[in-house]
Amino acid sequence: MKLFSWNTAKRLKKLPKQAEFINYYHPDIVALQEVLPSTEAAFRKLLKHNYPFIVSSFQLADDLSLLQNKRMFGQLIASKFEMEALNPKLFNLPWPERVLSVSVNLGEAKCDVHTTHIPPGSSNGWTKIEMINGIIDFFAIRHDNFQILCGDFNTPQKEDKENGVITFGQRIKSNQSAVVRDKFRGGLGRDWDAAERSLFERLNCLGLEDMFRKLHPNDFNAYSWQFKRKDKVFKTRFDHIFADKRLEFINCMYLNNQGDLSDHSPIFGKFSIPKLKPPRA
Numbered sequence: 067m068k069l070f071s072w073n074t075a076k077r078l079k080k081l082p083k084q085a086e087f088i089n090y091y092h093p094d095i096v097a098l099q100e101v102l103p104s105t106e107a108a109f110r111k112l113l114k115h116n117y118p119f120i121v122s123s124f125q126l127a128d129d130l131s132l133l134q135n136k137r138m139f140g141q142l143i144a145s146k147f148e149m150e151a152l153n154p155k156l157f158n159l160p161w162p163e164r165v166l167s168v169s170v171n172l173g174e175a176k177c178d179v180h181t182t183h184i185p186p187g188s189s190n191g192w193t194k195i196e197m198i199n200g201i202i203d204f205f206a207i208r209h210d211n212f213q214i215l216c217g218d219f220n221t222p223q224k225e226d227k228e229n230g231v232i233t234f235g236q237r238i239k240s241n242q243s244a245v246v247r248d249k250f251r252g253g254l255g256r257d258w259d260a261a262e263r264s265l266f267e268r269l270n271c272l273g274l275e276d277m278f279r280k281l282h283p284n285d286f287n288a289y290s291w292q293f294k295r296k297d298k299v300f301k302t303r304f305d306h307i308f309a310d311k312r313l314e315f316i317n318c319m320y321l322n323n324q325g326d327l328s329d330h331s332p333i334f335g336k337f338s339i340p341k342l343k344p345p346r347a
Contacts, residue, residue, distance in 0.1 A: 235259030
């Protein structure tokens, strides 16, 4: 099974080229973030030939009038396999439209695929942390189906061999060491740090592993998002696939050859699906 996850950056004029880029890699499941009602309609038209099953956040939202301004974005999942949308209320979230979940029928097994776009803390404050905590709480419950969580998480701030994951709840000192901030965005730095870090540590304990880091433990140059400010270019891994450890990880990479189609590069993962063992009597 091949999974392709991409923050498409609401670029309506780029959609035909984005669809071409997706189809070039012919994934089995496509998870898109930063989708608008206008781009949703275009993606449905452009992808329907190869992906007969498509669902979006806008279909499942209780009140579309809420999805404006900071909450304008939804998610879209397109699949070659038959799939069923899951109730967004399975997650306890302030912005439920920011997680889209489906159960994909793989024949002898089912895989629940969840995609999310965590809002950046710089413009949304502690909503980011509430979103992360709600996602972690969901995966703290045992799930029989295979589980995959992918999308744009707007974290970490940085990674390196010495410090590992550096969250936005930390400050990088002049000697390049990282320390937790005392206060951050009106709250405690340790709480912010713990929430962001839980994506990489607690999810692992709950059976979901950072797929790229598992396959590439020493690659600290990889990035999915870059930002230019004056003469400096900032690059980091904001986009991730956290995948069920019961799956066999074959390959995972960032497709930095996408040019200017988005400010994010897609993440592409390939899995082998083992047969589920029957439960013990």
